Amino acid sequence: MPVRLPPFQALMDDHRDDVYRFLVASLGREEADDCFQETFIAALRAYPRLRDASNLRSWLFTIAHRKAIDAHRARARRAVPVEEVPEQADTGGIALQRDPSGATPPGDGEPELWRAVRGLPAKQRAAVLHRYVNDLAYVDIGQVMGCSEEAARRSVHEGLKKLRTVWTA
Amino acid sequence: MNELEKALRSASLPRGDAGAAAASGQFLARAEDEGLLEVAYGTVESPFGDLLAAVTPRGLLRLSYDPSRNDAVLADIATKVSPRVLEAPARLDPVRHELDEYFEGRRRRFELKLDWRLTRGFFQKILRETARVGFGELATYKQMAEAAGSPRAVRAAGNALGSNPIPIVVPCHRIVRTGGKMGGYGGELGPYIGGPGIKQRLLELEGALDEHGRPRLRPA
Numbered sequence: 001m002p003v004r005l006p007p008f009q010a011l012m013d014d015h016r017d018d019v020y021r022f023l024v025a026s027l028g029r030e031e032a033d034d035c036f037q038e039t040f041i042a043a044l045r046a047y048p049r050l051r052d053a054s055n056l057r058s059w060l061f062t063i064a065h066r067k068a069i070d071a072h073r074a075r076a077r078r079a080v081p082v083e084e085v086p087e088q089a090d091t092g093g094i095a096l097q098r099d100p101s102g103a104t105p106p107g108d109g110e111p112e113l114w115r116a117v118r119g120l121p122a123k124q125r126a127a128v129l130h131r132y133v134n135d136l137a138y139v140d141i142g143q144v145m146g147c148s149e150e151a152a153r154r155s156v157h158e159g160l161k162k163l164r165t166v167w168t169a
Numbered sequence: 170m171n172e173l174e175k176a177l178r179s180a181s182l183p184r185g186d187a188g189a190a191a192a193s194g195q196f197l198a199r200a201e202d203e204g205l206l207e208v209a210y211g212t213v214e215s216p217f218g219d220l221l222a223a224v225t226p227r228g229l230l231r232l233s234y235d236p237s238r239n240d241a242v243l244a245d246i247a248t249k250v251s252p253r254v255l256e257a258p259a260r261l262d263p264v265r266h267e268l269d270e271y272f273e274g275r276r277r278r279f280e281l282k283l284d285w286r287l288t289r290g291f292f293q294k295i296l297r298e299t300a301r302v303g304f305g306e307l308a309t310y311k312q313m314a315e316a317a318g319s320p321r322a323v324r325a326a327g328n329a330l331g332s333n334p335i336p337i338v339v340p341c342h343r344i345v346r347t348g349g350k351m352g353g354y355g356g357e358l359g360p361y362i363g364g365p366g367i368k369q370r371l372l373e374l375e376g377a378l379d380e381h382g383r384p385r386l387r388p389a
Binding site for chain 1: 254
């Protein structure tokens with residue numbers, strides 16, 4: 001039986017704010033705009049061929065997730081390497097870490113917490129955002145990130161642990 | 170939930186962020202550039218309230234009177250034509266323009282191209298015949314059935330008109346009951362997709378009714 005896909009606009013109305021929030025939290029506002037377009041253009045392009053309409057939210061976040069990873073990689077390529085500074089990785093000093101490209105200056109009202117989240121290693125960062133910004137269930141986070149539910153849970157846990165070392169309420 | 174988790178949930182960006190709206194606007198422009206906007210919809214004003222209108226690159230696909238059915242109408246289009254359905258009000262400008270002129274009495278004939286994909290078979294035949302009935306003229310259901318090559322299919326012709334996806338522009342309001350027959354659903358003018366009251370007003374606008382509000386029916 002063919003799937004009945006809702007009008008694409010309905011997907012946008014239901015999920016566009018969440019996808020945007022996820023991308024801003026993940027990349028910073030400036031890059032989020034481009035990535036948002038990349039995400040929805042890719043989704044619109046693939047949409048008519050979609051064979052399963054049961055979890056469109058996860059499907060959209062899977063695309064957004066991949067686009068955000070692409071953007072992070074592109075940024076890493078653009079960044080000018082500086083000898084003395086360690087690579088962006090699981091160091092303890094997340095809160096002190098500045099965006100290497102300088103693309104996202106601390107915006108007004110952007111909580112320091114988000115800067116810390118953006119400093120997390122890719123998997124943990126994505127998992128934490130999917131859990132707390134997108135409010136996805138672990139099973140869906142696994143689907144979006146292409147890993148098991150358990151691995152998703154672990155990434156969230158590790159991310160939180162790291163954030164706790166730098167964040168105090 | 171501990172404090173950190175609470176902060177992650179609440180400190181996140183505000184909902185309904187203006188950035189998302191702006192980014193969506195840019196997305197729409199790009200979708201159009203890349204030929205991915207297959208069905209554009211929006212509302213157009215009419216003396217009977219806002220109409221939902223949908224266009225495709227082929228032409229006008231749908232006009233709908235009842236706002237409470239908008240979701241169902243768009244879902245139907247997504248299934249039958251393309252799920253690449255996006256709200257793009259600017260794409261409806263030519264439709265708005267011609268409808269405004271028509272309602273102001275300055276247009277007797279629509280130049281809009283039509284996309285017939287929401288109809289098929291005999292229904293489409295009837296509706297294409299209906300599209301040939303001119304401003305202020307009237308025809309009967311029977312005449313439409315005859316013109317479509319099935320003179321006995323009068324009831325089916327009525328059903329076809331009742332399913333007209335593009336009312337006003339495909340002027341199903343110009344099709345009325347055979348003269349003299351009074352009463353029943355829709356009265357002498359016959360039923361109409363937007364309700365008999367709207368049918369009467371459209372025919373008045375076109376000067377197709379006599380001083381008693383009855384159709385000046387051309388000879389069958």
